[in-house]
Amino acid sequence: MTTTASRPDVLLYTAFSGDPAGGNPAGVVLDASALGDGEMLAVAAELGYSESAFLTGPPEGLDGPEGRTYRIRYFSPKAEVPFCGHATVAAAVALAERQGPGPLLFATQAGPVPVEVTAAEDGTLRATLTSVEPHVEEVTDADLAEALAALDWPAADLDPAFPPRVAYAGARHLVLAAATRARLADLDYDFARLEALMHRLDLTTVQLVWRESPTLFHVRDPFPVGGVVEDPATGAAAAAFGGYARELGLVPEDAVLTLRQGEDLGRPGELTVTLRAGDPRVRVSGAGVRIG
Numbered sequence: 001m002t003t004t005a006s007r008p009d010v011l012l013y014t015a016f017s018g019d020p021a022g023g024n025p026a027g028v029v030l031d032a033s034a035l036g037d038g039e040m041l042a043v044a045a046e047l048g049y050s051e052s053a054f055l056t057g058p059p060e061g062l063d064g065p066e067g068r069t070y071r072i073r074y075f076s077p078k079a080e081v082p083f084c085g086h087a088t089v090a091a092a093v094a095l096a097e098r099q100g101p102g103p104l105l106f107a108t109q110a111g112p113v114p115v116e117v118t119a120a121e122d123g124t125l126r127a128t129l130t131s132v133e134p135h136v137e138e139v140t141d142a143d144l145a146e147a148l149a150a151l152d153w154p155a156a157d158l159d160p161a162f163p164p165r166v167a168y169a170g171a172r173h174l175v176l177a178a179a180t181r182a183r184l185a186d187l188d189y190d191f192a193r194l195e196a197l198m199h200r201l202d203l204t205t206v207q208l209v210w211r212e213s214p215t216l217f218h219v220r221d222p223f224p225v226g227g228v229v230e231d232p233a234t235g236a237a238a239a240a241f242g243g244y245a246r247e248l249g250l251v252p253e254d255a256v257l258t259l260r261q262g263e264d265l266g267r268p269g270e271l272t273v274t275l276r277a278g279d280p281r282v283r284v285s286g287a288g289v290r291i292g
Helices: 037-047 085-099 141-151 181-185 191-201 235-247
Strands: 011-015 024-029 051-056 069-075 102-108 111-119 125-130 135-137 165-168 172-177 205-213 216-223 228-231 255-261 269-276 279-290
Touching: 011 085, 024 037, 024 085, 037 051, 037 069, 051 085, 069 085, 085 102, 085 111, 085 125, 085 235, 085 279, 135 235, 141 172, 141 191, 165 235, 172 191, 172 235, 181 205, 181 216, 205 235, 216 235, 235 255, 235 269, 235 279
Parallel strands: 024 051, 069 102, 172 205, 216 255
Antiparallel strands: 011 024, 011 279, 051 069, 102 111, 111 125, 125 279, 135 165, 165 172, 205 216, 216 228, 255 269, 269 279
């Protein structure tokens, strides 16, 4: 996307993959100081990616690395969202290409999010974000029934080991676990019906998961409230899921989980979720690379 008199360059990156054809693409505007809310929304809508990131100088009073601290906002094609993991990774990689690897601090609507960018021997950049403190909420029987009806998932197809919950680590996600990989792969939902429920519950995505092994999960994220049928790789939901899995005792307090996402969309990506005993926050890591 080229520069115009009213719009700066929009950089295109993918997150949670080192392959431009994988992971989740995001637009990144490194200096959005001249853009109003409507203009940022228009940029995101024109791109059509699940989210785009818009950076400005840090707010007063935020103590972060000098020259590496920013305010960041995220817009889907339909609305602003409080936190987005893949666009955070994309923005961090874009900055690291210009400033070098190292620490960054992003001021999000959900709170401060530190990010550490490292470079592998082959030059691949990898970003690790640290979420705000997560929490988990119960889901009413009526809301669960409505979600399953919108998804056209029979309740019998859920994994009873993973209770449905709303999980938060910067944004709210409904976590539903499929009993089989085939159930996860068969996703053909009622867009308007699920969108209405998500607006009522203030959800950003629905985090659909299937557990292949104790530390390996396959995930999908319907995102109708953002105007996107499905998010290819969802860092905010990965952080929320890590908090959910730990709080419910489904994984150890110290754990490294691998989430594979995007395979069913032809954009495979991998998210690493790290949990540390004594620290309620969740770390989500992934590679990032420029598109084009």
